[in-house]
Amino acid sequence: MIANDGATLGRVLFYDKNLSKNNAVSCGSCHQQQFSFDDNAALSKGFEGGLTTRNSMAILNVRFYKSGKMFWDERAATLEKQALQPIQNHVEMNLSLAELESKVKAQTYYPVLFQRAFGSIGIDSVKIAMALAQFERSIVTYQSKYDQVKQGLATFTAAEVQGEQLFLNAAAPNTCASCHTPPMFLTSEPGTPFALLDAADPGINSENRFKSGSLRNIGTRTNLFHNGSVANLQAMLTAAPGRPPIPNHTVAPPDVQNLLAFLNTLTDNTITTEVKFSDPFK
Numbered sequence: 486m487i488a489n490d491g492a493t494l495g496r497v498l499f500y501d502k503n504l505s506k507n508n509a510v511s512c513g514s515c516h517q518q519q520f521s522f523d524d525n526a527a528l529s530k531g532f533e534g535g536l537t538t539r540n541s542m543a544i545l546n547v548r549f550y551k552s553g554k555m556f557w558d559e560r561a562a563t564l565e566k567q568a569l570q571p572i573q574n575h576v577e578m579n580l581s582l583a584e585l586e587s588k589v590k591a592q593t594y595y596p597v598l599f600q601r602a603f604g605s606i607g608i609d610s611v612k613i614a615m616a617l618a619q620f621e622r623s624i625v626t627y628q629s630k631y632d633q634v635k636q637g638l639a640t641f642t643a644a645e646v647q648g649e650q651l652f653l654n655a656a657a658p659n660t661c662a663s664c665h666t667p668p669m670f671l672t673s674e675p676g677t678p679f680a681l682l683d684a685a686d687p688g689i690n691s692e693n694r695f696k697s698g699s700l701r702n703i704g705t706r707t708n709l710f711h712n713g714s715v716a717n718l719q720a721m722l723t724a725a726p727g728r729p730p731i732p733n734h735t736v737a738p739p740d741v742q743n744l745l746a747f748l749n750t751l752t753d754n755t756i757t758t759e760v761k762f763s764d765p766f767k
């Protein structure tokens with residue numbers, strides 16, 4: 486259950502630059518609403534302009550990730566545990582938990598928000614993490630063309646139908662859907678070693694495995710995969726001279742347009758303008 490007051494507090498914290506050492510970045514700097522809570526750069530800039538080591542992840546439908554583990558390498562067991570990591574990360578926001586608590590306590594708008602969310606004005610990092618997680622759990626896409634078709638309110642074009650068939654059935658045994666499971670298009674448990682060759686980053690348990698977040702809104706996102714090395718969907722699906730095909734992801738030329746058409750039906754444009762997810766400091 487997501488309590489409204491918790492998510493409201495979480496929204497303010499999410500966009501509050503006071504959560505970084507020099508008040509330069511907030512969570513929303515690297516997870517921008519206009520980009521489906523992702524960044525539009527391969528690597529993101531932290532509080533002093535230093536770069537993250539991996540690509541930012543879209544915070545969409547995170548509540549549906551079965552194991553609850555967060556990050557490309559799943560090193561955070563829960564959303565709550567995840568939330569305190571960028572705050573303490575020396576490149577991203579660079580605060581100790583004690584500094585975090587005193588900076589949040591120093592803002593006049595927080596006591597009433599904590600009172601409403603938790604029934605008392607006491608502020609600590611555990612509550613900050615809980616509120617951030619509540620806000621993130623509230624960001625769910627359900628108004629895409631795909632959703633409308635599944636509810637019988639719209640119909641796929643011929644290309645979209647073919648694309649869905651390819652997604653569900655093509656290239657067995659590793660169909661797209663066997664890893665990115667509908668309806669949220671999440672990898673439930675990234676079991677198969679995945680070979681987007683990256684000597685610099687061995688992923689989960691150093692086994693060349695990575696999580697993939699929800700593929701919803703993927704058509705609007707750029708710099709895909711854990712290192713942001715794949716420009717966009719078209720580039721992923723299409724073989725290019727001088728670049729090895731991505732196993733399971735680069736498909737036969739006649740399939741590209743159909744898969745693109747289908748994947749674009751997963752876009753819910755309301756999410757990028759929805760006021761309750763927007764920056765309250767603007």
Ligand code: HEC
Nearest residue numbers: 512515529530531537539540541542555556557571577698
């Ligand atoms: C400087 C940029 C930056 C800032 C600031 C930042 N993030 Fe991130 N975020 C990232 C990157 C990069 C990753 C992927 C890192 C990895 O996997 O090692 C990520 C991953 C995540 C994930 C994992 C999503 C998933 O599906 O596994 C969540 C959740 C998240 N961030 C929430 C937050 C919250 C909450 C804040 C603020 C407290 C925040 N981020 C601040 C860049 C940033």
Ligand code: HEC
Nearest residue numbers: 659660661664675677679681695696697709710711733734
């Ligand atoms: C064997 C499992 C598997 C199969 C099959 C598979 N994927 Fe993936 N996919 C992954 C994993 C794991 C990642 C993340 C890998 C990384 O970042 O290095 C990923 C990443 C992606 C991404 C980038 C996501 C992001 O947030 O950057 C897209 C898009 C994608 N897959 C679409 C597809 C499509 C379309 C197909 C079928 C043509 C497909 N996948 C087949 C496991 C799979």
